[in-house]
Amino acid sequence: xxxxxxxxxxxGPQHVPVMLAQVLEALAPAPGRLYVDATFGAGxxxxxxxxxxxxxxxxxxxDPDACRRADALIRTHAGRLTVVHGxxxxxxxxxxxxxxxxxxxxxxxxxVSSPQLDLPERGFSFRADGPxxxxxxxxxxxxxxxxxxxxxxxxxxxLLYTLGEERASRRIAAAIVRARAVAPIEGxxxxxxxxxxxxxxxxxxxxxxxxxFQALRIHVNDELGELARGLDAAExxxxxxxRLVVVAFHSLEDRMVKxxxxxxxxxxxxxxxxxxEDFGAEADRAAPLFRLITRRAARPNPEEIARNPRARSARMxxxxxxAAPAPLTPHLHTRRAA
Numbered sequence: 001x002x003x004x005x006x007x008x009x010x011x012g013p014q015h016v017p018v019m020l021a022q023v024l025e026a027l028a029p030a031p032g033r034l035y036v037d038a039t040f041g042a043g044x045x046x047x048x049x050x051x052x053x054x055x056x057x058x059x060x061x062x063d064p065d066a067c068r069r070a071d072a073l074i075r076t077h078a079g080r081l082t083v084v085h086g087x088x089x090x091x092x093x094x095x096x097x098x099x100x101x102x103x104x105x106x107x108x109x110x111x112v113s114s115p116q117l118d119l120p121e122r123g124f125s126f127r128a129d130g131p132x133x134x135x136x137x138x139x140x141x142x143x144x145x146x147x148x149x150x151x152x153x154x155x156x157x158x159l160l161y162t163l164g165e166e167r168a169s170r171r172i173a174a175a176i177v178r179a180r181a182v183a184p185i186e187g188x189x190x191x192x193x194x195x196x197x198x199x200x201x202x203x204x205x206x207x208x209x210x211x212x213f214q215a216l217r218i219h220v221n222d223e224l225g226e227l228a229r230g231l232d233a234a235e236x237x238x239x240x241x242x243r244l245v246v247v248a249f250h251s252l253e254d255r256m257v258k259x260x261x262x263x264x265x266x267x268x269x270x271x272x273x274x275x276x277e278d279f280g281a282e283a284d285r286a287a288p289l290f291r292l293i294t295r296r297a298a299r300p301n302p303e304e305i306a307r308n309p310r311a312r313s314a315r316m317x318x319x320x321x322x323a324a325p326a327p328l329t330p331h332l333h334t335r336r337a338a
Contacts, residue, residue, distance in 0.1 A: 017044030018311045019247055019300050023107055026245045026293055026318035029053040033104040036095075036237070038088035038230060040066055043073045045107050050077045055104075059083040060094060062137045089229030092236050102239035108230060108246040110253050112136075112217065124217065126192035126209050132185065134217045144216040148185050153177045163224075163252065164215030171198045172212060188213075214250065227253060231260045235289055238321035244290070245318045254297060254315045261319050264289040287324035294318045 017023070023045060029035060031054040037046040040059035049057050059081065061067055070083040086094050088108065095103065112124050124134055132145035151159065157173035160166040175198045176185065185191055192209040199208035218224060234244050244261075248254040266288035297315035305312045 017048065018109065018308065018314045019298070019304070019316050020044065020048055022298050022300075022316055023245050023247065024048055024052055026316070027105040027107060027243050029055050029105065031055060034058065034101060035105040035107070036060065036091065036103055037107055038091060038234075039107075039109045040070065040083055041109065042066070043070055043083075045109060046081060046083075047073060049105075050080055054080075056080045057082070058095070058098070058100065060086055060088050060091065062087045062140075064137065064139075087226060087229075089226045089233060091230060091233035095237055103237045103242055104239055105243045105245070106234045106238060108227075108234075108244075110223075110227065110247060111249045124213070126188045126207070126213060129187050129189040132188055132191055134213075134220045136221050141220060141222075144220050145184070145186050147216060147219060148176060148191065149180050159219055160212055160215045162215075163218045164211035165251070166211040166215065168199055218252070224252060224256060227256055228260075231257070235264065235321070236326045240321055240323040242321045243293070243318060244321065245316065247314055247316045248297075249313050249315075254317070257317050258297070261290055261292060261317060265292050265319060267292075288322055289324050289326065290319040291322055292319050 027035060027049065029049050029052045033053070033055045035049050035055055035057050037043075037049070037057055037059045040046060040061040041063075043059065046057045046059050049055060057077075057080065059070060061083070062085070064085050067083050067085045070081075074081050074083060082098065084094055084098070091106070122130065122133060122138075132143060132148065134144040135141055147159075148156070153173050153176075156176060157169045160169035160172055166172065172195055175194050176191075179185060179190075179194050185194070191212070192207075195209040195212050201208065231244075231246075238244060246257045248257055294317050297317050299316075300311040300314050
């Protein structure tokens, strides 16, 4: 997956799995074992796992287009790859419904996928005009246009600040409210123009609309809530010795993964204000559920960043499941609102 729309446009449509070598090393694929590619996307990690060992892979993606594109890879690895449409927060239920055995590795590649960014009609990128949608599954929830045109100014500002870490959130929210009073905001370029009218171009060259689009996408898809549920599901699915690998692209995700792994490995959770109130509960468990493989987030090497600018903000964390039993019931933060 990728970090932001402008880096995707710069590197073209070819899908390049981010930090592939590090992910494979951390997962340590072995013959006869089962691995989960929890964010299947274009299938880069799944293909690499299947080529690295005579193993089986379950691919999961909430985007039905990603599942449809998997047919060729499924045929290539007949009998070893299964791809299902669903949320990775529901991994435990999906695995149960499929009757799968012990899982020896789970990979999460967070964010938005290259194919999603490359299609203007999906509304994730402001490099080309398209409907302001941003839903990973177009059949679920409300599009970003509804959020932009519905939320009161104060709530919109809070959303941009909390999920986009946008310091100019109040000015941008005010500009959006003024613009929508004239006409509804329905396209990606229109929203980007509104942000550009408020924000000067920065010295680092990153488009000033990036954080606004990030915040809306995270909100529309409940990405932080889904990540919390996915991590909890991984904790329950992994067999003793199984590996969890997460590649994140912005600080909110990475802090969440860091807190989860520190908590479950018996360390200091150091909770963030962005996390659910109960996230990191039970940090004082006598028996840690994970052993950290990476004490700090691993980063892509300069050569990979030069080849693939999409990797520049990637951070990978990995841990190994211990034999300690998971709690009998999911934590409160894993329960999706009705």
